[in-house]
Amino acid sequence: MLRASLQKSAGQSACPRLVVSELTKSFKGHVAITDISLSVNEHEFVAVLGPSGAGKTTLFRCIAGLLKPDRGALHLDGADITRQIGRNRRRIAFVFQQFNLVSRLTALENVLAGRLGHISMWRGCLRRFERSDRLLALESLDRVGLLASAMQRADTLSGGQQQRVAIARALAQQPRLIVADEPVASLDPNSAGSVMALLQQIARSEGVAIICSLHQPHFAQSYADRIFGLSRGRVVLDVSTAAFDQTAYEQLYQTYNG
Amino acid sequence: MTPAQQKLAELEAAERGLTARRVRFWLSTLAVIAFFLLAGHLVQIDLGKLATGLPKIWHWVRQAWPPAIDEVPLFLRRTAETVAMAAIGTAIATALAIPMAIVASRNITPAPSLYYPARWFLNALRGIDSFIFALLFVAAVGLGPFAGVLGIALHTWGSCAKLFADHIENTHLGAFDAVRTTGAARLTAIAYALLPDILPVLLSTTLFWWEFNVRASTVLGVVGAGGIGQELKNSMDLLDFPRLFTIIAVILIVVTALDQLSGWLRRRLV
Numbered sequence: 001m002l003r004a005s006l007q008k009s010a011g012q013s014a015c016p017r018l019v020v021s022e023l024t025k026s027f028k029g030h031v032a033i034t035d036i037s038l039s040v041n042e043h044e045f046v047a048v049l050g051p052s053g054a055g056k057t058t059l060f061r062c063i064a065g066l067l068k069p070d071r072g073a074l075h076l077d078g079a080d081i082t083r084q085i086g087r088n089r090r091r092i093a094f095v096f097q098q099f100n101l102v103s104r105l106t107a108l109e110n111v112l113a114g115r116l117g118h119i120s121m122w123r124g125c126l127r128r129f130e131r132s133d134r135l136l137a138l139e140s141l142d143r144v145g146l147l148a149s150a151m152q153r154a155d156t157l158s159g160g161q162q163q164r165v166a167i168a169r170a171l172a173q174q175p176r177l178i179v180a181d182e183p184v185a186s187l188d189p190n191s192a193g194s195v196m197a198l199l200q201q202i203a204r205s206e207g208v209a210i211i212c213s214l215h216q217p218h219f220a221q222s223y224a225d226r227i228f229g230l231s232r233g234r235v236v237l238d239v240s241t242a243a244f245d246q247t248a249y250e251q252l253y254q255t256y257n258g
Numbered sequence: 259m260t261p262a263q264q265k266l267a268e269l270e271a272a273e274r275g276l277t278a279r280r281v282r283f284w285l286s287t288l289a290v291i292a293f294f295l296l297a298g299h300l301v302q303i304d305l306g307k308l309a310t311g312l313p314k315i316w317h318w319v320r321q322a323w324p325p326a327i328d329e330v331p332l333f334l335r336r337t338a339e340t341v342a343m344a345a346i347g348t349a350i351a352t353a354l355a356i357p358m359a360i361v362a363s364r365n366i367t368p369a370p371s372l373y374y375p376a377r378w379f380l381n382a383l384r385g386i387d388s389f390i391f392a393l394l395f396v397a398a399v400g401l402g403p404f405a406g407v408l409g410i411a412l413h414t415w416g417s418c419a420k421l422f423a424d425h426i427e428n429t430h431l432g433a434f435d436a437v438r439t440t441g442a443a444r445l446t447a448i449a450y451a452l453l454p455d456i457l458p459v460l461l462s463t464t465l466f467w468w469e470f471n472v473r474a475s476t477v478l479g480v481v482g483a484g485g486i487g488q489e490l491k492n493s494m495d496l497l498d499f500p501r502l503f504t505i506i507a508v509i510l511i512v513v514t515a516l517d518q519l520s521g522w523l524r525r526r527l528v
Contacts, residue, residue, distance in 0.1 A: 131266070134266055134269070135262060135263065135266050138262035138263075138265050138266055139260070139262040141262075142260075142261050142262045142265075147261055147262065147265055150265060150269075151269075
């Protein structure tokens with residue numbers, strides 16, 4: 001049902017899911033990203049690599065509407081979302097490095113947060129969700145393999161479980177795009193692997209595009225379809241995963257030190 | 259039935275009817291209501307008395323004009339006394355609170371056996387208001403602001419040290435441990451690694467207590483411990499309303515100015 005409802009809202013369009021054009025953002029004179037242009041297609045799982053300070057987080061926060069870009073445009077399914085905030089943003093879901101769950105709420109209540117952009121304000125404030133929303137949230141939890149932990153408080157879950165709850169929250173949002181900012185940076189290798197595999201499956205099956213920043217190139221190589229390389233605020237690499245080789249790796253990481 | 263539907267059915271079944279959770283919720287609601295009914299009875303709320311009393315105050319306010327301008331210099335001197343009492347008392351309290359806070363912080367105390375006695379001692383100081391301490395000291399050292407200073411110092415010592423200690427206990431000790439492993443003595447490590455971290459909080463807490471004590475010590479004069487409170491009480495006893503309201507206005511202006519000053523200082527220091 002989750003899959004069906006996601007696909008229903010997905011529709012068919014020829015244009016790429018997300019188009020970023022010449023995006024620039026600076027902080028107090030320090031330029032974080034310069035003229036970034038890239039696009040992500042439906043069903044595509046894209047990894048963004050690059051050294052610390054390359055501008056990955058700034059780019060992602062601009063895409064998600066947490067930051068206002070200085071120049072440039074963002075298009076989701078062909079519609080300009082550069083200046084949109086509020087409810088329109090529900091079509092983009094964000095997965096954070098530190099999960100950012102409400103620690104005193106249950107896993108289910110955290111996942112239900114994904115419905116807040118779809119329901120009325122009083123329902124959200126009183127946490128009175130409709131049956132269909134609760135079912136969708138439970139299906140999302142089932143999708144990430146945590147249905148049994150639905151009534152557990154978020155802070156009693158392990159890091160990997162918390163990140164999977166956060167992904168379920170993103171799924172319950174029924175987004176067109178999931179933006180994941182270093183989703184596995186705080187996880188041990190096993191949990192990290194399962195979270196990456198989960199994101200890959202979601203991109204394949206749920207008709208959602210995923211853009212994900214990473215610090216481990218081997219995760220990108222194992223799970224992503226395409227790899228963007230960011231360095232000093234610019235896109236320096238745009239290759240399919242198969243084409244990401246030693247030369248590309250050195251170009252991305254070592255020019256930075258040199 | 260999918261697993262999710264099954265789980266939803268389970269949750270809905272658990273939410274229906276008289277669940278233990280619901281019983282607990284209504285029982286605690288009842289308890290809270292009963293508590294406030296009892297408390298309301300104990301404090302003898304009487305809106306009738308308020309209705310007859312308010313016009314009296316209004317009458318006094320009207321009598322208070324014109325204000326007792328000619329006595330303002332005296333009021334200012336008395337208020338300065340109050341501010342000075344608060345400043346000296348808070349300073350003494352802070353100086354005593356820092357070593358006491360170190361002893362009373364579970365994570366860095368040099369004498370774990372003194373941890374609980376230190377906490378009890380601080381709680382006792384905190385539990386007794388400066389007003390009550392001042393009452394004792396007026397009897398012991400005589401009338402005047404010195405008794406007020408001692409009262410403020412003792413109560414604030416307990417309150418400050420507890421806040422400091424709570425903050426130290428919540429501080430991440432990574433840097434402290436790192437400095438300890440270099441072979442530094444405990445006191446050196448505290449001064450080197452802990453103090454820079456907690457200093458802004460110490461300063462901000464101290465400024466807060468100074469502000470608080472200025473406000474609190476305006477009444478210390480009522481028990482003869484010096485400052486503007488003494489004049490306030492005299493005016494009230496003589497039903498001299500121009501004088502009374504002029505004093506209240508002076509206190510209001512000085513306290514507001516000090517709040518601004520301390521807010522500015524806090525922004526500069528912290």
